[in-house]
Amino acid sequence: MSASLEKSSLGKYFVPEPSTYPIFGSIALLLIGSGAASWVNHLPFGPWVVATGVAFLLYMLFGWFGQVIRESQSGKYGAQVDHGFRWSMGWFIFSEVMFFAAFFGVLFYVRRISVPELGDAEHALLWDGFKGTWPSIGPFLGQDTANLFQPMHAWGIPAINTAILLTSGATLTWAHWGLMKNARGQLITGLAVTVLLGAIFMSLQAYEYMHAYEHMNLKLSSGVYGSTFFMMTGFHGLHVTIGAIMLAVMLARSIKGHFTPEHHFAFEAAAWYWHFVDVVWLLLFVVVYWL
Structure with missing residues (x-):
């Protein structure tokens, strides 16, 4: 270990000590996955297994990232580690791009290929009178009027949330400028405002979901429109939540005096993620809400 520290001090490389955190992470994923499968199949122990898995995951995250932060602050990381x-x-982030690309591909397929073909007069595959237009209440084996819903429109909460996320990208960039010129007050203020805007975004999206369920009859089970709408916007909301947590950690570290203009990749990583979330939302707003 002393040899690795010596080489790290020379700026070459750093070899960390063996860690048990990957084992705890694997156990957490196993418990969460098996618990979720049990939960959706109405087994009584499912929620408890999921809760146990989440506890293991939180232990792993706090412990592992805390260790990385301590190693970074102690100067053990050189240029190669940063690279x-x-x-x-x-x-x-590329894997996240591919994740959302799959959802956009599904939406394109059902809107431009599947639904129009099912509504073709020569291929009445669902029921008489089915129209291959979007949004669609299909695929139901019969025209059940109880499944009719109102589609979500772009103007209103979605447009407000778009303005909020665009503003949050600007405040985060402003915070980054403050970090680069070693203006600690600007860094902290910009991060705090960005986290607040993220919380407001999630609050408005939660209200939008409740309104959709209670007043628009728009649910996850509302045909292919409902499933794609809630899957795409819901997973994006999850990413906003994760990004806001990351930025909140960066805020706490900034308040403690971490980061310098020359050494702040953790901040940059969180900022990259947040800007990625912004871009995905712009695409969602145009494709899911507007078009």
């Missing part, structure tokens, strides 16, 4: 972190975050 590795950047590549890792870049590939992680």
Whole structure:
């Protein structure tokens, strides 16, 4: 271990000590996955298994990231480690791009190919009178009027949330400028405003979901429109929540005096993620809400 520290001090590489945190992470994922499967099948122990898995996951996250922060603040990380972190975050965001690309591909397929073909007069595959227009109440084996719903329109909460996320991107960039010129007050203020805007976004989206269920009869079970709407916007909301938590951690670290203009990749990683979330929302707003 002493040899690795010596080489790290020379700016070459750092070899961490063996860690048990990956084992706890694996256990957490196993418990969450098996617990969720049990839960949806109405087994009574399902929620408890999920809760146990979440507890393991939180332990792993707090412990592992805390260790990384302590190693970083102690000066053990050199340029090579920073380079590795950047590549890792870049590939992680690329995997997220592919994740959302799959959902956009599904939406394109059902809107432009599947639904129009099912509504073709020569291929009445659902029921007589079915129209291949979007939004669609299909695929139901019969024209059940109880499944009719109102589609979500772009103007209103979705437009307000778009303005909120665009503003949050600007405040985060302003915070980054403050960090680069070592203006600690600007950094902290910009981060605090960004986290607040993220919380407001999630609150408005929760209200939008409640309104859709209670007043628009728009649910996850409302045909292909309901399933794609809630899956795409819901997963984006999850990413906003994760991004806001990341930025809240960056805020706490900034208040403690972490980060310098020369050494602040953790902040940059959280900022990359947040800007990615902004771009995805702009696409969602146009494709899901507007068009």
